[in-house]
Amino acid sequence: MGNYLSDEEIIEAQKLLELYYSLPFGIDMPGPVWEQIFARIKGGTWSGKRDNRPNPDVVVNGIRYSVKTESLDHAISKKRRAARDFLGYREDLIVARPPVDELLKENELHSLDASELGARVLSAYNTIASQNWDRISILLRLRRREFIYWEIDPPIYDVDKYTWRDSGKAKGQSRNIITTPRPAQFKWTSRGSQFYVLYEIPANADILQIEPKPFTLDELLSLRHRIPR
Template sequence: MYQLRSEEQVRLLEGIRAAYAIPFIDDITSFIWEAIFSYVKDVPIVDPLKNTRSKLLYDVVDQNNHIGWSAKALQKTKSLAAPIEFELVIQRADIFKKAQMLGFDQLSVNSPSSLLGQALTRHWHLKINEDAVTQNINSKRVCVLIKSNNRKEYIYYENDIEIYGHTELTWSWTDSSKTGLQGIRNSDGFVVYRWYPNQKQFFERFQVSSQASVFYLEPRRLPLANVVQFLAHQLDNS
């Protein structure tokens, strides 16, 4: 797991405080987290006002060092005392429709669970690697901002994107109705993947160790009129 440098930790808190200070921003999600993280890493932001947002995996890219991050933000309802676990939707994986493209004759809920697991990991690995080539990335990572429900506690999580080999996972249905398939890591029995065939959503689960840093701050809003007037002045004089 990667750690932020001390100056990056300062920039992270600065970015979070700045975002919540603006009354137009209700929460740190999606592009807002990508913008904050771009500030943390001092890399160019992909501005949706000027660029069409792509569906490529890596939301933030350090072109000089060829590092790409899939940036996610999520809320936990309980206190963020590490260690904790969390899960994210990583992909919409319609492996039934794409069976032949993935190298299988056909797939259905009645296919062996191990075969479905192979198809899912192949589908995900293609996305990881093909987008890395497109975006000129060597180091493929995920960065997650985990927020408490009162927005006063934060955990930053950054790690390499895991690429599991076929023998490292065991796949099984959660029950006889076959509504959910799970991929279990053989080394420790941890469920790392969940997939639901009806919605085609593919989830990955993560563990944050007890060494993870928890950041604290008190979000504070600036008066709306002050923000508008300040920004209007800056725009008029830029």
């Protein structure tokens, strides 16, 4: 029984994910692939926009979804091997790319102290979340066999509640800042304007499982030639 997706949506999603990962080039899954699968199982409309701006990715009956998908493979350990092992685990996810560059004057990227810069990042995210999204949809991928899914209402954060510092990991002319204390609730890097949020995977998240049956490229080409034009 699904908690965030219906049983029918889970079955349909598993079929489509299994098909994708059976393809010879289905090594990893870029965001637009899952966005289209999500739109199909929900009966929604995929925006098709890849401009890294705050547009919703999928709209379902007027509900605007920001759709996220990332791999969890880097976090696999002796303690956490299967999807169920990650329930309750916390993971940094890129949730937005706030156009902070549009809010900064010349040289402010480096002249502002970390907390003032962080406040601007958080304000930019709050504007995006409040004006453009109704739901955030998250799918985490594990070894191309298991998937963890949940949804949340977009949180709006109190800008004055957080203290920021430079992370010390920036390269070149970029700047990376994080909140304190550890583990950091938020991270932002100027390279790509990537805004990370530390999420706790819900204990009741939906788990999807597939068993791909790989096609060879020759089999795929043969199948294509059988399709009437």
